[in-house]
């Protein structure tokens with residue numbers, strides 16, 4: 001899920017929630033001069049994304065396509081999209097994920113260890129974690145550190161320019177990002193060349209893309225198509241997962257009783273694993289019922305992908321409304337997730353609501369239909385493993401509440417320090433320096449839609465984690 005969509009989600013969703021409550025579940029508006037139909041009902045979302053998906057194609061600004069790579073699967077529909085999807089789904093499916101648990105756990109432990117005694121921001125740390133997990137999924141843990149550093153460095157430049165004004169003058173963020181994108185392409189081509197020279201494409205995501213043959217002539221994907229899709233998957237995986245993880249930290253902090261219950265669930269697993277000396281297993285990650293519900297409720301509350309865009313490829317009629325060819329269509333996930341008809345008391349963070357499955361098409365944090373997120377199980381696995389190690393190895397103390405001012409679209413970096421359970425206990429009587437407080441910060445853009453929640457985020461509380 002490209003971040004342009006992701007980044008403008010919260011603010012627009014707030015505006016549209018207000019409009020939808022005033023004008024109903026289907027309404028027409030203009031965005032930057034483009035006529036656009038917004039759909040806030042589960043039936044309408046299903047119509048666009050599932051039953052009549054062939055009548056609506058994905059649509060993104062040209063500059064974003066250029067930045068990620070025009071051959072990335074989420075820009076396409078039809079045969080090419082289906083082919084790519086099958087390829088990507090394999091390495092993200094249950095069998096592959098089962099084998100990935102040790103790598104995800106290693107990435108989580110290394111992230112937590114790097115917080116020990118260091119200044120870090122929660123969101124940036126989570127981004128690093130999601131990037132590492134993305135790399136392991138794509139390259140199967142076979143990437144040497146030099147290559148990984150090259151990818152990380154260039155990718156971060158691409159990211160910085162991604163939402164900038166598409167101005168190709170040298171020195172601009174956009175220009176730098178396009179240059180970095182070229183270098184990324186070069187690094188990926190080198191990796192593919194090395195694999196071919198060794199005669200080992202591999203069974204990871206990159207290997208699957210390299211070996212895929214299509215059509216009667218058995219044509220392979222070109223290196224350009226493969227690079228676009230590798231960069232696309234990294235894009236789709238990183239900020240999304242990191243954002244939800246940051247929200248989870250905040251929600252757990254805000255609900256101490258729930259945090260205790262989650263800790264109890266996870267402590268039992270840790271005890272069964274000889275106090276954490278044995279690795280987590282796939283079966284154990286499947287048995288974390290309460291933690292899983294916390295993740296689902298965080299996905300619902302935060303609704304970090306608040307909506308998606310499609311474009312009608314023909315005149316389409318829906319319930320007596322005409323959607324002319326070329327118009328944009330937007331299923332509004334957040335509005336559905338926050339509609340009291342489907343989720344009672346929707347502003348309340350209540351994981352127990354997921355003891356019962358939501359009604360069909362009312363819960364779509366990962367989208368729906370042909371373009372639904374193929375990385376959803378990987379994202380959940382990463383969250384489960386992170387929560388396991390965080391709550392069993394670290395404790396969130398009574399917060400000395402502190403406040404930080406956000407400005408729209410600007411991320412505020414705050415200091416934080418994470419103390420591991422196994423380290424020398426902190427002296428509770430000593431005055432901890434400012435950097436000893438972990439600050440879970442979130443994009444203002446992702447503020448839940450009610451004003452009181454938004455205000456809450458302007459004065460977001462600090463967390464303190466220390467030894468258990």
Ligand code: HEM
Pocket residue numbers: 001058073074075085088092134137232233236237238240241244304305308309364365366367368370371372373374375376378379
């Ligand atoms: C909590 C984390 C995540 C959330 C909330 C999320 C959400 C979504 C959503 C809503 C879509 C559908 C967009 C649309 O219909 O226009 C999507 C698509 C996609 N996601 Fe995710 N995603 C997450 C994590 C990941 C991860 C970890 C990966 C890969 C490793 C991934 C890869 C993709 C890809 C490749 C697509 C495009 C699929 C297609 O067009 O067929 N996502 N994601």
